[in-house]
Amino acid sequence: MSRKDTAIHLVAGGIAGSAGAIVTCPLDVVKTRLQSSNGHFGSVPGHIASLNSGTCEPLRARRTFTTAGVLPWSQLRPQTSLVQCLRHIVVHEGPQALFKGLGPTLVGVAPARAIYFGVYSQSKRLLNDVITPDTPLVHIGAASCGGFVTCTVTNPIWVVKTRMQLDHRKKSSRLxxxxxxxxxxxxxxFRGFFKGITASYVGISETVVHFVIYEAIKAQLVARRHGDDKTGERGTRDFLELMLAGAFSRTVASCVAYPHEVARTRLREEGSKYHGFVQTIAIVGREEGARGLYRGLATQLVRQIPNTAIIMSTYEAVVYLLNRHTT
Structure with missing residues (x-):
């Protein structure tokens, strides 16, 4: 049973991660660029000086993206809206650029999610045998184990993905x-493939917060809907509730731990001045202030909600279906 359960969680995690990555890849590209050191700076021409928090005069904003002299990414303000960023990429680099880094993402996301959910489920089972079952401490320990193993194994893939997403060249010369x-x-x-790994380890705290909140909400939902029968039939409403629980828990976790993502992206940039997690946080805080540590957060939240909802609902559905049809 142990091997079968592990296989089910590996398959479900891989399928769920791939589905989420494909749907939200354009948002991931924008988020990565907003987090980078050259994603927001440079002089801002007068015709876009009025851009702020996604609101601007429509005709002026449209000229920014449709004139022959499309502005380089480094001359877009950090307040430029998500839609404007997406349009800029399409006009300046082509529609395919919205899916830069999707190749390594698909190569990495399936094993990453599979490894994570596999380690998480096994760690949870082992910890339940040692300490009080299904307590927050169990969920924290399992999430930490899953995050550490996954970060270590898959970091080279994410370094490649980040470099590709930060490549501004058009299709003809694209890496x-x-x-x-x-x-x-x-x-x-070889060490270049492990840039940003310290920031990834710090980011385990985000995963811990996410799963502790998710497991608590999930337990309450299951108890309210099914009482003590945790293996009963599940309907559409059950999966919708789990989807919302996953999105909510991930949103809270992202807000709490977001600066590590900015640091991780900066550390993975080619030829950057950033060389360590603490040093990167210090430099960004000193040069850009607190706002610099949260650049791209709005895009991240927009991305995380559908991404996490898709991942968690797909994961739960696949686990349920495989358990039902392999007994």
Whole structure:
């Protein structure tokens, strides 16, 4: 039963992660660029000076993206709206640019989610045998184990993905996954593939907060709907509630731990001045203030809600279906 359960969680995690990554890839590209050190700076021409928090005079904003001289990404203000950022990428780099880094993401997200959910479920089972079952401490320990193993194994894939998403070139000269991998190894060696891993370890706290909240809400929902019968039939409403629980818990966790994502992106930039997690946080805080540590948060939240909802609902549905049809 243990091996079967592990296999079910691995398959469900892989399918869920892939589904979420495909749907939200354009938002991930925008988020990564907003987090980068060259994503918001440079002089701002007068015809877009009025942009603020996503509101601007429509005709002026439209000229920003439709004139022959499309502005480079570095000259967009951090207040530029999500829709304007997406439109800018399409006009300046082509529609395919919205899916930069999707290749390594799909290569990495399935094993990453599979490894995470597999380690999480096994750690949870082992901890339940040692301490009081299904307590927050169990969920924290299981989430930490899953996050640490996943970060360590998959970090090289995410370094490649980040570099590709920060590549502003058009399709004709765009880096392929293989070219990007070779370039990192040639310039930085094997260690280059583990840039940002300290920030990823710090980011485990986000996963811990997410799963502690999610498990608490899930337990309440199951108890309210099914009482002591945790293996009973589940309907559409059950999965909708789990989807909302996953989205809510992830939103809270993202707000709490977001600065580590900015630091991780900066550390993974090519030839950057950032060399360590604490140093990066200090530099960003000193040069850009608190707002710099939360650049791209709005886009991240917009992305996380559908991404987490898709992942958690797909995961729960696949686990339920596989358990039902493999007994």
């Amino acid at each position: 392929t996954t293989l070219q990007c991998t070779r370039r990192i190894y040639a310039q930085e060696g």
